[in-house]
Amino acid sequence: MNIRFTLNGQDVLIDVEPERRVLNILREDFGYFHARGTCYTGECGACTIFFNGEIAPSCLIPAFTLRESKVITFEWFSETEDCQDIIKGLADAGYESCKYCTPARILVIHALLENNPRPDEDEILRALSGMRCYCSDYTSLIEGVKNAGLIRNRRR
Amino acid sequence: MIEKSKSPHTYSPENLGDLLSLYKSMPDALVYGGGTYILKNQKREFLSLPENVIYLKRVEELNRISRTERFLEIGSSISINRVLSIGKHILPAALYNCLLGVGTPGIRNLATLGGNICVRDRRMDTFPLLHLLDARVELRKAGGSRWIQINRLFDSEGKASLQPGEILTRIRIPFDEWNVQVYHKLGSRAREGETTLSFCGLAKTQKGVINDIRIAYGCLGKQILRNREIEAELSGLKVPINIKDTASAMELLKENMDKIGIAISNFQKKRAVSFLRLFLLRLAEV
Numbered sequence: 001m002n003i004r005f006t007l008n009g010q011d012v013l014i015d016v017e018p019e020r021r022v023l024n025i026l027r028e029d030f031g032y033f034h035a036r037g038t039c040y041t042g043e044c045g046a047c048t049i050f051f052n053g054e055i056a057p058s059c060l061i062p063a064f065t066l067r068e069s070k071v072i073t074f075e076w077f078s079e080t081e082d083c084q085d086i087i088k089g090l091a092d093a094g095y096e097s098c099k100y101c102t103p104a105r106i107l108v109i110h111a112l113l114e115n116n117p118r119p120d121e122d123e124i125l126r127a128l129s130g131m132r133c134y135c136s137d138y139t140s141l142i143e144g145v146k147n148a149g150l151i152r153n154r155r156r
Numbered sequence: 157m158i159e160k161s162k163s164p165h166t167y168s169p170e171n172l173g174d175l176l177s178l179y180k181s182m183p184d185a186l187v188y189g190g191g192t193y194i195l196k197n198q199k200r201e202f203l204s205l206p207e208n209v210i211y212l213k214r215v216e217e218l219n220r221i222s223r224t225e226r227f228l229e230i231g232s233s234i235s236i237n238r239v240l241s242i243g244k245h246i247l248p249a250a251l252y253n254c255l256l257g258v259g260t261p262g263i264r265n266l267a268t269l270g271g272n273i274c275v276r277d278r279r280m281d282t283f284p285l286l287h288l289l290d291a292r293v294e295l296r297k298a299g300g301s302r303w304i305q306i307n308r309l310f311d312s313e314g315k316a317s318l319q320p321g322e323i324l325t326r327i328r329i330p331f332d333e334w335n336v337q338v339y340h341k342l343g344s345r346a347r348e349g350e351t352t353l354s355f356c357g358l359a360k361t362q363k364g365v366i367n368d369i370r371i372a373y374g375c376l377g378k379q380i381l382r383n384r385e386i387e388a389e390l391s392g393l394k395v396p397i398n399i400k401d402t403a404s405a406m407e408l409l410k411e412n413m414d415k416i417g418i419a420i421s422n423f424q425k426k427r428a429v430s431f432l433r434l435f436l437l438r439l440a441e442v
C-alpha cells in the first residue's frame with residue numbers, strides 16, 4: 001500500500017503493509033530509534049510520537065491510518081528551542097531519568113506545556129500518567145516541568 | 157518464525173454517504189474508530205486485522221460537535237480528548253471526570269467516544285454514565301437512521317442491537333440540572349478483573365429533598381448494574397439521609413448484588429456499598 005504523509009516536516013511516500021505498526025516503520029524504515037518498542041499495548045508510553053499534533057503511542061497506530069497525516073518524532077523535536085527549554089528545566093531541578101523513557105517523556109511534557117503553560121502538580125502527574133517507566137523521582141520531575149514552563153514563557 | 161497473515165483491505169471514506177454504501181456492500185468489515193480497543197492485546201509486530209477494515213476517522217460528518225440549549229451532540233469519531241476539550245463547564249461534571257479516567261493522555265487522543273460505547277464484549281467507562289444521563293445515540297445505515305436510548309444498544313445479555321451495515325454516528329447528551337454528580341473508578345481497565353469497579357451517581361435535590369437520584373456501576377463485563385428499586389426508595393427523602401434509610405439502601409444493594417446474574421467479587425461488592433454510602437453522604441453537602 002502506498003502512503004503519503006509528512007514525517008518531521010518532510011513529505012514522504014512509503015510502500016508498506018497497512019497493518020504494520022508506525023513504531024516499527026519509524027524504527028526500521030527511517031532509523032528513528034527514539035520511539036521505543038516496549039509493551040506494544042499502548043500502556044507504557046515509551047513509543048510516544050506526535051500524530052497530527054497530538055501525542056499518541058505509535059505502537060497502536062497502524063500504517064493505513066497514516067495517510068495524509070503529520071508525524072513528528074523526538075529526533076526532530078530535539079532540535080527545537082522548546083525541547084532545550086524542557087531539558088534545561090529538568091536539569092535545573094536535578095531530574096535524572098534512565099534515558100530510555102526520556103524522549104517520550106519530553107514529548108509528553110511539551111504537549112502539556114503547549115496547552116497549559118503553568119500546570120499545577122496534579123495536572124503534571126495526570127499528563128505523565130501514560131509514562132510507565134518508574135525510573136523517575138517525581139519530586140524533581142514536577143519541579144522540572146514547572147521550571148520548563150517558566151523558561152519557555154520567558155523565552156517566548 | 158511466526159507467519160504473517162494476509163494484509164487487510166483498508167478503506168478511509170471521507171463522507172457519510174460513502175461510508176454507509178461501503179459498509180452496506182461489506183457488512184462483515186471491521187469498523188475501525190481509534191483502534192485502541194481493537195488492537196489492545198495484540199503484541200505481534202504485524203497487527204492482525206480482518207480482510208476488510210473501514211476507518212471512520214476521516215468521515216467529516218462523524219467529526220462534528222454541536223450544542224443547543226437542551227443538549228450536546230458529539231460525532232462518534234471525536235476523540236475522548238476532544239470531548240474533554242469541550243470543557244469542564246459545559247460537559248456534565250461526572251462525564252468530565254469519567255473521560256479523564258479513560259486510559260492515558262496518548263490513548264485518549266486516539267480513542268473515540270463512539271468506540272468506547274460500541275465495544276461489544278464489555279461495557280466501557282462512559283457507558284453506565286451516559287445511560288444515567290439519558291444519552292441517545294443515532295444509528296445509521298444506507299437508506300435509514302434511528303435514534304435510540306443508549307441502554308437499548310445492547311440487550312440484557314450484552315448483545316449489540318446494531319444491524320448489519322449500521323454505524324453509530326452521533327451521541328446526544330441532554331443538559332439536565334444534576335446538582336450532585338459523582339464518578340469514581342477503582343483499578344485500571346488495562347487489568348480489568350475482580351478489583352475494578354466504577355460508580356456513577358447523579359442526583360437532583362431541591363429544598364433539601366431528593367427529587368431524582370440515579371446510581372449505576374460499571375467495569376462488570378458486559379453488564380452494568382443499575383437498581384431502580386434503590387433509586388425509588390431514596391427519591392423523596394430529605395437530605396441528609398438518616399442512618400436508617402442509608403443502611404436500608406445499602407442492604408438493598410447487597411441483596412440485589414447477590415440476586416442478579418453478574419459475577420461480582422467480594423471486593424467489588426464491598427466497594428460498591430462504600431461508594432453508595434459516600435454518595436449518599438455527599439448529598440448532604442449541597
Ligand SMILES: Cc1cc2nc3c(=O)[nH]c(=O)nc-3n(C[C@H](O)[C@H](O)[C@H](O)COP(=O)(O)OP(=O)(O)OC[C@H]3O[C@@H](n4cnc5c(N)ncnc54)[C@H](O)[C@@H]3O)c2cc1C
Nearest residue numbers: 189190191192193194259267268271272274280281324345
Ligand atoms: C492502554 C489502554 C488503556 C485503556 N484504558 C481504558 C479505560 O480506562 N477506560 C475505557 O473505557 N477504555 C479503556 N481502553 C480501551 C479503549 O481505549 C477505549 O474503550 C476507547 O474509547 C475505544 O475507542 P476506539 O475508538 O479506540 O474504539 P475501536 O478500538 O476503534 O473500536 C472498538 C469497537 O467499537 C466498534 N466501533 C467503533 N466505532 C464504531 C461506530 N461509530 N459504530 C459502530 N461500531 C463502532 C469497533 O468495530 C470495535 O468493535 C484502554 C485501551 C488501552 C490500549
